[in-house]
Amino acid sequence: MPDFQVILESIYQDAINASDKGIVASYIPELEHIDKNNFGIHLRTSDGKSYGIGDYKKRFSIQSISKVLALSKAMELIGEAIWERIDVEPSGHKFNQLALLEIENGIPRNPLINSGAIVIADILVSNLKNPKEDFLSYLRDLTGDNTICFNKDVALSEKLTGFKNYAAANLLKSFKNLQNPVDEVLDFYFHQCSIEMSCSQLSNAFYLFANNGRCLQDKLHITDGQVKRVNALMLTCGFYDEAGEFAFEVGLPGKSGVGGGIVALLPDKFVISTWSPGLNKKGNSKLGMLALAKFTTKTKLSIF
Numbered sequence: 001m002p003d004f005q006v007i008l009e010s011i012y013q014d015a016i017n018a019s020d021k022g023i024v025a026s027y028i029p030e031l032e033h034i035d036k037n038n039f040g041i042h043l044r045t046s047d048g049k050s051y052g053i054g055d056y057k058k059r060f061s062i063q064s065i066s067k068v069l070a071l072s073k074a075m076e077l078i079g080e081a082i083w084e085r086i087d088v089e090p091s092g093h094k095f096n097q098l099a100l101l102e103i104e105n106g107i108p109r110n111p112l113i114n115s116g117a118i119v120i121a122d123i124l125v126s127n128l129k130n131p132k133e134d135f136l137s138y139l140r141d142l143t144g145d146n147t148i149c150f151n152k153d154v155a156l157s158e159k160l161t162g163f164k165n166y167a168a169a170n171l172l173k174s175f176k177n178l179q180n181p182v183d184e185v186l187d188f189y190f191h192q193c194s195i196e197m198s199c200s201q202l203s204n205a206f207y208l209f210a211n212n213g214r215c216l217q218d219k220l221h222i223t224d225g226q227v228k229r230v231n232a233l234m235l236t237c238g239f240y241d242e243a244g245e246f247a248f249e250v251g252l253p254g255k256s257g258v259g260g261g262i263v264a265l266l267p268d269k270f271v272i273s274t275w276s277p278g279l280n281k282k283g284n285s286k287l288g289m290l291a292l293a294k295f296t297t298k299t300k301l302s303i304f
């Protein structure tokens with residue numbers, strides 16, 4: 001086995017010394033103030049070891065990373081019926097692009113772009129008794145960590161500036177692919193995006209996707225077949241129009257968020273999470289992508 005701590009250490013040194021750290025997302029005003037010098041990386045291996053360096057215990061806005069966790073909860077609730085309302089193809093466009101949704105009659109390309117995640121939010125609103133509380137409980141169950149919370153200021157900031165998400169939700173509604181009121185679904189969606197977690201909490205939450213659907217608390221949540229679907233979607237759609245680049249450079253299923261987080265995993269082997277708030281032009285963490293490319297290159301551990 002490679003010496004993971006030594007490898008993480010060298011990745012960390014490269015990251016903190018990098019001259020170009022990307023640009024922090026400013027379209028959600030509440031995220032604009034985050035210092036782009038933060039950098040954390042955390043690895044949890046399937047044989048029970050955990051390694052971290054830098055700001056890996058500091059919480060940040062998980063944003064679109066929440067889409068994977070919302071999808072797995074929806075799978076647990078309604079299974080294959082999801083695919084009557086959402087496709088499973090990469091979009092090749094930005095996460096909030098609207099044109100395809102209209103051309104394709106209100107069927108989002110996949111559950112990891114905004115329109116698809118809004119349909120998943122609608123499914124959760126329809127099927128959970130107290131959607132926001134129950135979703136939070138799900139994350140707390142996965143990790144055994146009751147400190148995971150929403151950031152109300154971020155949720156409000158998204159609500160006040162989420163014009164494109166309102167447009168997507170209204171388009172979905174016009175195509176009858178939203179069962180609940182637009183405001184109710186978006187309130188849930190903005191809250192799920194506002195959830196704050198650290199790299200180590202994210203590695204723990206995603207552990208079930210590297211462990212045949214069984215979470216860190218040893219509870220079975222989704223089947224092997226469902227894990228296969230989630231990981232396939234992360235590989236092909238987890239980085240929007242940069243999914244190809246991530247597969248090419250990193251070679252792992254993963255998911256990014258505009259808060260600068262990335263989680264990736266190798267089934268039966270490990271989950272790895274990075275946080276660096278500066279984004280590249282495609283809206284993915286610049287140094288996070290580089291860090292993960294270095295990790296799989298140095299360790300020779302990828303799905304390929």
Ligand SMILES: NC(=O)CC[C@H](N)C(=O)O
Pocket residue numbers: 062063064065095096114158165193256257258259283
């Ligand atoms: N890519 C992202 O992380 C986007 C999530 C963000 N909350 C949005 O809806 O725009």
